[in-house]
Amino acid sequence: MAPQQCLVWIALLAVPLLCYVMTYTRRAACRWPPGPRSWPIVGNLLDLRGGNLHHNLARLARAHGPVMTLKLGVVSTVFVSSRDAAWEAFAKHDRRIAARNVPDTRRTVGHADRSMVWLPSSDPMWKTLRGIAATHVFSPRSLAAAHGARERAVQHMLDIFRGRAGLEVDIGHVLYHSIFDLLTNTIFSLDGQDKLRDLLEDIVGLLAEPNMSDLYPLLRVLDLQGLRRWTATHMNHAFHMLEKIIDTRLGEGKHYHGDVLDALLTVMTTGKLSRQDVKAMLFDILAAGTETTKITVEWAMAELLRNPGVMAAVHAEMKAALPQEPKRMITEADVAKLPYLQAAVKESMRLHPVAPLLLPHLVVEEGVEIGGYAVPKGATVIFNSWSIMRDPAAWERPEEFVPERFLEKAELGMWGKEVKFIPLGTGRRLCPALPMVELLVPFMVASMLHALEWRLPQGMSPDQVDVTERYTSNDTLVMDVPLKVVPMVAT
Secondary structure (H helix, E strand, O other): OOHHHHHHHHHHHHHHHHHHHHHHHHHHOOOOOOOOOOEOOOEOHHHHOOOOHHHHHHHHHHHHOOEEEEEEOOEEEEEEOOHHHHHHHHHHHOOOOOEEOOOHHHHHHHHHHOOOOOOOOOOHHHHHHHHHHHHHHOOHHHHHHOHHHHHHHHHHHHHHHHHOOOOOEEHHHHHHHHHHHHHHHHHHOOOOOHHHHHHHHHHHHHHOOOOHHHHOHHHHHHOOOOHHHHHHHHHHHHHHHHHHHHHHHHHOOOOOOOOHHHHHHHHHOOOOOOHHHHHHHHHHHHHHHHHHHHHHHHHHHHHHHHOHHHHHHHHHHHHHHOOOOOOOOOOHHHHHHOHHHHHHHHHHHHHOOOOOEOOOEEOOOOOOEEOOEEOOOOOEEEEEHHHHOOOOOOOOOOOOOOHHHHOOOHHHOOOOOOOOOOEOEOHHHOOOOHHHHHHHHHHHHHHHHHHEEEEOOOOOOHHHOOOOEEEOOOOOEEEOOOOEEEEEEOO
């Protein structure tokens, strides 16, 4: 190795070592939560080797407590893994911890500065975007206006399954394509956006790559893995495609579609949103909504097939509550008559939250204390929602699939009012798309069960349905073995 290269590597290693020493000195000055011993440069990364990250964190929490500190590279991170500790954090310090620790790739093309996912909650732009989303995208009125588009998209999905009746099908593959088509119809009344779908899938894959820049922030300027550059190229391409869709809509004059794009362009004329803001919001909805919805529905179907008693109870409820008319299709309004089905969906989300670790929170004020430990300004806080929703102090038989625990429990909705059930977060950073998720996921599951019979591949029994989890670096919880099913036309 040339002397010049040696000097470069020595410099690169010296930077994180210096950060380690400085951080350790600051940490000694306050009573941080306990945690396993960290090592220079790598911190606690070796403690997280192998297996699933959320499982490893739960294991470490059993040894070090529900509020613990780990160093991810040189970044000190506090992990919260119990219902009581999460309640304290959100009830007492929600405002102080409501900013985001933004991953480096999300800063690409300035997207984090326009995204309601990543802007701090104190930013006026974040408040504007959240207000627009609540009023014009996910409000009851907006969702009701788009119910026809959702129902048509779900019927198209069922037609695909009918076309494969009697054949073994990868249910997740069909769900992914169908949900993307549902979203594009709801958002801008368009079918056949395959190129945009494939591009967004590539971008999500890039965003999922572990990034040295996030473990060693002082190295961000070097972009050692080139992830920021690659993400910028792909995101610029995606924004160009969205730009063309906007141009086409504006070129139509006063023709009104009544979709999300119409609503956002109307807001744009008031000056509250720029064209770039509209593109950023469209990108966030498509990129975040497709994969997460697909995963949630797939987990629910897996648990129902694995628990035939629950499946039978759901079918009995539908038979009793819905008109038994030949060829009648279920509607979104029908789902309100199916509380047991809704309970089964919630129970699946409790056991298998699509995001087992909530997006990182950033402490922006001093005075935060969780579990008796100080969490200083600038620290990252991550909530292990998977562990919280299996906390034995909060749930009886937490490892079992028991939908009955949600019946007649209005407080156990998806809105995170009870911190022991936070599949989509809680507080200021509650998922803005929650009203649509709450409507769409049960509707899709109910439609699939009402229109078709679902059988396991030949020779497979319900207890052989593999619900082994796999944590992805994009912080989603997928089935390690994709669910294969045989749809049959219901008689």
